[in-house]
């Protein structure tokens with residue numbers, strides 16, 4: 414006879430963990446911009462019953478350790494995370510809502526700023542401004558509406 418009763422509890426926990434992780438990954442994939450832990454909780458808690466901040470932190474940590482997520486550091490703000498393996502890109506930070514958006518291209522020529530005999534390894538560009546939603550413009554979902562070469 415099978416002793417199902419002893420297996421039930423750990424199976425349930427494992428299934429719940431797997432489901433929570435899947436839903437959190439889904440949140441990152443469907444939003445397609447870097448997310449902070451509190452944003453993940455807000456976006457995922459509708460889909461996952463009983464989801465709490467501790468679980469979100471733990472899941473983000475595990476997905477980062479796996480290499481599925483990478484942190485996006487923003488000075489003076491909590492770290493955001495984005496799906497690993499994207500092509501080289503930069504970010505736009507809204508000064509009102511605090512959301513970080515992905516800019517699809519790099520139009521800088523940072524190599525030109527580096528003195529001769531120096532070697533460029535990496536560069537980070539964050540453009541600050543106001544997103545279309547905060548500006549009250551209707552075209553908030555159009556990515557190309559984002560200013561690529563802000564010239565204030």
Ligand SMILES: [Zn+2]
Pocket residue numbers: 507508509510511512543544545546547548
């Ligand atoms: Zn905004």
Ligand SMILES: [Zn+2]
Pocket residue numbers: 501502503518519520521536538
């Ligand atoms: Zn670049």
